[in-house]
Amino acid sequence: MKIIAVANQRMGVGKTAITLSLGMALSERGLRILMVDLDPQAALSAACGVEEAQGASLANVLGGSGPGTVEMRDILKEVYPGHNCYLAPADLELTLSELGLNFRIGRESVLEKALETVSKEFDLAVLDCPSALGMLAVNALNSAQAVLIPTRPEIADLRSIELFLTVLERIKKEINPDLETLGVLVTYYNRELGPHKAAIKAMREAGLPLLEVGIEEGDHEIEDQLSEMSRPIDIPGDPRTRTQLAKLVEQWLAGWRTWQPSITES
Numbered sequence: 001m002k003i004i005a006v007a008n009q010r011m012g013v014g015k016t017a018i019t020l021s022l023g024m025a026l027s028e029r030g031l032r033i034l035m036v037d038l039d040p041q042a043a044l045s046a047a048c049g050v051e052e053a054q055g056a057s058l059a060n061v062l063g064g065s066g067p068g069t070v071e072m073r074d075i076l077k078e079v080y081p082g083h084n085c086y087l088a089p090a091d092l093e094l095t096l097s098e099l100g101l102n103f104r105i106g107r108e109s110v111l112e113k114a115l116e117t118v119s120k121e122f123d124l125a126v127l128d129c130p131s132a133l134g135m136l137a138v139n140a141l142n143s144a145q146a147v148l149i150p151t152r153p154e155i156a157d158l159r160s161i162e163l164f165l166t167v168l169e170r171i172k173k174e175i176n177p178d179l180e181t182l183g184v185l186v187t188y189y190n191r192e193l194g195p196h197k198a199a200i201k202a203m204r205e206a207g208l209p210l211l212e213v214g215i216e217e218g219d220h221e222i223e224d225q226l227s228e229m230s231r232p233i234d235i236p237g238d239p240r241t242r243t244q245l246a247k248l249v250e251q252w253l254a255g256w257r258t259w260q261p262s263i264t265e266s
């Protein structure tokens with residue numbers, strides 16, 4: 001099982017929407033997918049119809065200052081019938097887990113060990129990270145082989161991403177030298193807006209590894225579609241983007257060490 005973390009400490013950049021779209025798109029394409037909700041706000045879980053996972057969430061698997069009491073395998077929920085797409089749900093209790101983890105020996109590898117117990121059952125795990133740089137995010141970045149970084153096309157986000165990339169370098173240096181940056185994925189893009197274009201230009205000039213594929217701003221709330229679960233979820237905007245994104249991940253899965261994120265020219 002390979003592991004991709006969808007991460008950025010900024011809130012509302014589309015991490016959860018991308019995790020879900022990617023999970024569903026790749027499971028439709030035949031991969032066995034595990035989506036992991038690492039956010040105590042549990043937006044991904046709610047989107048998948050798990051409103052409260054009390055007693056059977058990632059919090060119970062990870063534990064806190066002491067080990068967890070539940071096996072990873074026992075909390076998994078099938079969320080996309082007919083496809084191999086499962087969810088490890090979150091719960092508000094994850095906040096307490098995170099606090100406790102700070103005092104735990106081996107605290108950075110707790111998630112990695114939990115994921116190992118199900119690694120034969122899945123091809124890919126997609127980790128929906130919380131919008132913060134605490135122990136949960138560190139655990140995600142320590143267990144992942146690659147990180148996908150969604151961002152809004154705004155100047156304020158440039159600084160935020162630079163900070164995030166600095167943290168990534170530290171993670172690589174200290175605990176996970178093999179972590180690859182899949183790329184920075186621009187979301188909520190509106191081609192009519194000059195400031196968006198200017199921000200993307202500035203991001204490119206700053207040397208950020210922008211991906212060729214970007215996600216446009218959509219006008220619908222993703223949650224609305226999710227509760228129904230009647231049809232596959234599209235990332236808001238151009239539906240083709242979802243496929244492009246899935247192909248990009250497949251390319252990474254196939255190309256492993258030779259991966260080079262390409263930088264958009266237009």
Ligand SMILES: Nc1ncnc2c1ncn2[C@@H]1O[C@H](COP(=O)(O)OP(=O)(O)O)[C@@H](O)[C@H]1O
Nearest residue numbers: 011012013014015016017188216217218222236
């Ligand atoms: N490209 C997009 N265009 C419009 N709305 C979007 C887009 N991507 C996500 N959203 C919506 O924006 C909100 C925040 O997205 P979310 O994925 O929860 O961000 P994060 O997980 O980074 O906090 C959600 O309501 C989601 O449905």
Ligand SMILES: [Mg+2]
Nearest residue numbers: 015016039043
């Ligand atoms: Mg989220």
